[in-house]
Amino acid sequence: MSALLQVEDLSVRHGQLLALSGLTLSVDAGQVVAVIGANGAGKSTLLETIAGLLPAEHGRVLLNSENVINLPAHRRLRRGIALVPEGRRLFPSLTVRENLLTGQYRRRPGPWDLAAVSELFPWLPERAGQRAAALSGGEQQAVALARALLGNPRVLLLDELSLGLAPTVIAAVYRTLPGIVTQGTAVLLVEQDVSLALRHADHVHCLLEGSIELSGPPSQLTAEQIEAAYFGVSREAT
Amino acid sequence: MIWIDAILQGVLAGGLYALFACGLSLMFGVMRVVNLAHGDFAVLAAFLAYSLISATGVSLLWAAVVTVPVFAVFGYLVQRGLINRAMTGGPLPPLLATFGLSVLIQNSLLQGYTADSRALAPGRIGTASLRLSGQISLSYLELLILGLAVLVLGGLELYLSRGRTGRMLRAASDDPEAASLVGGDPRHLYGIATALAFGTLALAGLLFAARSSVSPSSGPSELLFGFEAVVIGGLGSLWGTLLGGIALGVAQNVAGQANPAYTLLAGHLLFLLVLIVRPEGLLPRRSIA
Numbered sequence: 373m374s375a376l377l378q379v380e381d382l383s384v385r386h387g388q389l390l391a392l393s394g395l396t397l398s399v400d401a402g403q404v405v406a407v408i409g410a411n412g413a414g415k416s417t418l419l420e421t422i423a424g425l426l427p428a429e430h431g432r433v434l435l436n437s438e439n440v441i442n443l444p445a446h447r448r449l450r451r452g453i454a455l456v457p458e459g460r461r462l463f464p465s466l467t468v469r470e471n472l473l474t475g476q477y478r479r480r481p482g483p484w485d486l487a488a489v490s491e492l493f494p495w496l497p498e499r500a501g502q503r504a505a506a507l508s509g510g511e512q513q514a515v516a517l518a519r520a521l522l523g524n525p526r527v528l529l530l531d532e533l534s535l536g537l538a539p540t541v542i543a544a545v546y547r548t549l550p551g552i553v554t555q556g557t558a559v560l561l562v563e564q565d566v567s568l569a570l571r572h573a574d575h576v577h578c579l580l581e582g583s584i585e586l587s588g589p590p591s592q593l594t595a596e597q598i599e600a601a602y603f604g605v606s607r608e609a610t
Numbered sequence: 611m612i613w614i615d616a617i618l619q620g621v622l623a624g625g626l627y628a629l630f631a632c633g634l635s636l637m638f639g640v641m642r643v644v645n646l647a648h649g650d651f652a653v654l655a656a657f658l659a660y661s662l663i664s665a666t667g668v669s670l671l672w673a674a675v676v677t678v679p680v681f682a683v684f685g686y687l688v689q690r691g692l693i694n695r696a697m698t699g700g701p702l703p704p705l706l707a708t709f710g711l712s713v714l715i716q717n718s719l720l721q722g723y724t725a726d727s728r729a730l731a732p733g734r735i736g737t738a739s740l741r742l743s744g745q746i747s748l749s750y751l752e753l754l755i756l757g758l759a760v761l762v763l764g765g766l767e768l769y770l771s772r773g774r775t776g777r778m779l780r781a782a783s784d785d786p787e788a789a790s791l792v793g794g795d796p797r798h799l800y801g802i803a804t805a806l807a808f809g810t811l812a813l814a815g816l817l818f819a820a821r822s823s824v825s826p827s828s829g830p831s832e833l834l835f836g837f838e839a840v841v842i843g844g845l846g847s848l849w850g851t852l853l854g855g856i857a858l859g860v861a862q863n864v865a866g867q868a869n870p871a872y873t874l875l876a877g878h879l880l881f882l883l884v885l886i887v888r889p890e891g892l893l894p895r896r897s898i899a
Contacts, residue, residue: 425787445790455791463784466777474781477774478793523793 374437376401376558377422377453377527382431384414384421384582391417393582394431399527399558404549406569407562409579410602415562416458418579419529422560423455424448435527450478452526458535460516464505468496471504471515475522482524483555489518492548510541517545521552528552530561534568546572566598580604615746616867620860622748624839625756626821628855629814630832631839632763632848633807639846640783640803643693643704647711648836650829651808652815654715655681657824659816660728670730670820678812685808686801693804694797712829719826729823730816755817759855762810763848769806770848779803783846838881844891853892 375398384392392414399405407415420426422433424445433441440448445455462471472486490496493514499507504515513533520528534542542565549572553559563569569576570590578586578601586593586601599605630652637643645651658680659673668676692711696703732751741747770776779799782789786796818824818832835858843854858877865876884891 423791425791444795445787446793446795449791449793457788457791461785461788461791463781463788465784466780470777470780473774473777474789474792474794477778519792 374434375399376436377560378432378434378437379418379422380432380434382418382421382433383429384417384426385429386417391582392421395579395582395584397577397584397587399560401526401556401558402553403575404553404559404561404573405575405577406573407560407577407579408564408566408569408598408602409585411564412581413579414582415579416531417582419455419531419560419562420457422448422527423453423457423529425455446478449523449525450480452480452524453529454520454523454525454527455529456513456516456520456531456533458531460509460512462504462507462512462515462519464503466504467500468502468504468507468515469500472496472500472519472522475519477523479522480524480526484521484524486522489521492521492551493518508541510537510545513537513541513545517548525557527558527560530559532562532564534563534565542568566602570598578602611743611745612867613864616863617860618746618748619752620863621856622752622756622859623863624852624856624859625752625759626814626817626855627835627839627858628852629755629759629762629810629817630836631843631851631855632759632766633809633811633814634833634836635840635843635846635848635851636766636803636807636810638840639848640779641693641697641800642701643697644708644837645693645807646705646708646833647715647829648708648807648811649831649833650712650715651681651685652811652818652832653824653826653829654719655812655815656730656819657719657723657728657826660730660819663730670732670816673730674813674816677816678809681812682805682809686805688808689801689804690797694800697800712833716826716829723826725825725827727823727825728819730819732820736820751821755821758813758817759852762813763852766806766810767848775799775802835877838877840891842881842884842891844894847891847893850891850893857892 377399379395379397382392382395407418409415417426421428424443428441432439435451435453440451504512533545573590576590576593577584578598580601586597634645634648637645655677659677662673662676692707693704696707735750738750739747740750770780778789778794782794782796782799790796839854839858840851842857843850857880861880862873862877866873
């Protein structure tokens with residue numbers, strides 16, 4: 373049986389720069405796959421291309437075997453690909469409740485509704501009337517995650533969930549992941565905090581200059597292998 | 611008493627300015643686009659209603675029932691076919707595109723209708739008035755226009771704050787790319803915003819022609835009044851637009867009471883004063899609602 377999300381031979385350019393080069397990976401339903409790598413390795417580019425925000429130069433993105441590479445972002449969302457973007461990108465002039473309701477604009481049938489995300493983040497109803505811009509970074513991240521879940525995605529793309537957050541807040545946000553994947557959602561997350569990614573992922577890809585340098589389950593990867601792939605030590609040696 | 615009358619007449623005139631301006635405010639609020647053909651489209655709507663009434667003999671009310679929705683659909687098509695494409699090139703191409711439309715509409719109307727002014731007959735309401743005292747009487751038509759302006763702006767406010775699509779318009783106004791990540795198609799949402807703007811400008815054009823008269827070259831001056839009302843009230847703020855329209859109308863009428871030559875000048879001076887003292891407008895935008 374094929375994976376829920378398959379990325380095949382994906383290449384993306386930012387002007388003259390080849391940001392992703394022939395990248396291939398897959399994510400199964402209920403699986404958490406992490407992509408790690410240094411700044412500029414192409415991690416966010418990968419997620420934004422899968423979500424439909426960036427055009428691909430070459431390659432395919434298959435959702436349940438359907439190639440969605442030519443669909444715009446809003447159509448991919450309707451097919452079941454949701455992105456929690458880096459920096460959250462909530463709608464600052466809308467209240468928390470209104471931000472959450474935008475997540476239901478084109479929702480697919482599924483388990484996530486306002487009650488379910490309020491169970492995940494119990495403080496949400498109390499803050500419902502507050503403007504999103506007035507929330508702390510961690511609270512904004514939670515609202516961004518809840519907003520994406522309300523669309524009942526089949527594949528959830530998480531871009532740097534931990535960025536700019538206190539360790540306790542990061543732990544709280546990551547604690548929600550098991551509850552999400554048990555619903556059958558596939559999670560592809562990009563994370564700069566390698567230890568965090570290794571702790572939560574079933575499978576890890578290390579990206580270097582737009583290509584996958586190292587892949588495998590976290591339990592089978594050594595710290596030396598990851599360090600070498602992360603900084604490109606093996607490439608420099610050859 | 612004549613000053614009170616001038617203020618009241620100004621408030622009533624402000625209703626029409628607000629109606630003219632709310633489409634401008636909406637388009638700017640959602641897309642940051644200034645439609646330079648706004649006044650010309652309003653005049654076009656008035657001329658089309660004039661033709662409809664001349665050809666079929668229907669009343670102004672029925673002409674409005676036909677023209678307003680037709681213009682809303684037309685606005686959606688103009689947005690999808692022209693302005694969306696122009697917007698991909700930055701803020702300048704939409705200005706140029708709508709300026710081109712303005713020239714095109716004015717010249718087409720000149721060809722089709724000559725330079726003569728036309729008026730739409732509002733029926734008995736056009737001459738009836740409410741007499742408050744010996745020196746003060748309020749035209750029922752002007753009262754109706756103010757009432758419609760409040761109704762339209764209130765309706766838009768409600769739609770934007772409570773409606774599912776209205777909420778998405780505000781979301782797209784904040785961040786169109788993020789709106790696409792929750793399933794909204796910014797091109798379609800922009801089309802809806804322009805459809806609403808064209809519906810309101812068509813209504814304003816018809817009421818303007820019923821209140822006085824329109825000629826093919828009336829558009830730019832109506833655009834100017836609408837633009838001034840939007841800036842005085844606060845760019846992108848709907849209730850601010852109503853307040854701006856009323857402030858403009860009051861300034862014009864009060865100055866006109868002192869000396870008719872100052873009527874238009876007073877409005878422009880108020881506009882400049884607000885730009886200098888309070889550039890964000892009287893009721894600045896929090897969101898497009």
